[in-house]
Amino acid sequence: MNTIKKITLIGSGNVASHLGKAFFDTGFIINEVYSKSIDNAKFLSKKLHSSATDSIRNLKSDSDVYIICIKDDSINYVVKEFLFFDKLIVHTSGSVAMEVLTQFQNYGIFYPLQTFSKEKNVMIAEVPLCIEASDKKSEQMLINLGKSLSKNVHLINSQQREKIHLAAVFACNFTNYMYTISEDILTQNNIDFDILKPLILETAKKINDNSPKAMQTGPAKRNDEVVMQHHINLLANNKDYQEIYQLITSNILGNSK
């Protein structure tokens, strides 16, 4: 059978919740939700009208695909316990190679390149889905599955995927940490963080049509030494922020190693 109808979700966290909801809303049957915590499994399975389990060995055998959406370092545990060697099994991690699944007959990757949070809906139709598979038939099944959710489906091999994941750490996780520092500076000075939000959104939107390299602005870009020195002085009470300021400034200035 080339078409996926029934899905088992192995995991109940943010990725499982968002993918599960997207599949369910698109008309797929969520057959079962696994979590090592049966309460977590039940919490998600209720919303997805599926059954719940806390045992990999006792998973129902009649799903068309088993999607692992758990922390990277728990994938090996699932691989050890999973008994349906002839079933299509995929994981959703950005940094784990596909080879971790080679003991199975048909396997692959279904990596959604997005940041998922509990209380924030995501437009799944825009989310890039990175697909890789052990064989052409599984690849086509996963592409079809991806296209049923998103307009943004890509064939990406494991070497590319780990580079994308690394780039995403800078573009998402580190960017969010820059937001955190800016909020901290404002809060310490009794200024509402809201005042920065239009700037943050515009900074993200600007690169939609332009390379970020061409969009760089600020004191380091225009080599404004007075402002840079003043900022470093203002950060004297926080050596961590000061060090980050100096390092990134030095890089923008082009003082590379």
Place this chain on the structure above:
Amino acid sequence: MNTIKKITLIGSGNVASHLGKAFFDTGFIINEVYSKSIDNAKFLSKKLHSSATDSIRNLKSDSDVYIICIKDDSINYVVKEFLFFDKLIVHTSGSVAMEVLTQFQNYGIFYPLQTFSKEKNVMIAEVPLCIEASDKKSEQMLINLGKSLSKNVHLINSQQREKIHLAAVFACNFTNYMYTISEDILTQNNIDFDILKPLILETAKKINDNSPKAMQTGPAKRNDEVVMQHHINLLANNKDYQEIYQLITSNILGNSK
């Protein structure tokens, strides 16, 4: 007179162009545009149906406000040359104290907290405008001027403004540099930067309703040592990026000084 109708723009760069267009579109008269390059002054003045000059000493004297929109380190030059001591004069810098204008009778700050680029329109109605003034009458004139452009007008003193500007360097300039690194990593591996854009936009949107501190995700947040070490290895050919990765990761991990 309490109402501003005629405006002189001292400067012809991104801030002058965007503010000038916004004023013009709102019905203000742009009386004159100054630039040290007469060609640049003329280029902008044409769009704003105003005259142009390259001499501060020969500025027309009949404007209601003179808005300095030039590089921080050129403000002192304008202050030295400007002869209308009884006119309202303001600057638009995030980091220069209002006191630079004390030799005039009525002065202030009109600081738009946004990143302006040549080829990108900005929704001026959303841009926070930070106002400060030497006296209540000038303050009210600048507030009225601000409110005619934006829904987002704030009274901000010079001490707060320099903190906002510092926070903006992290939230905008350094964030954009994170985007630049991510683009570089992808380009080096022949992957289109477009694949990261939905993630970048979502990361910025997430903090609209949530503190970025609560939204932090990624390998450092979940202390995934295998992934972090692998990323550091992947960056072996770029010591700058490796150093940035290590420093920010260490901060997210909470290994502060």
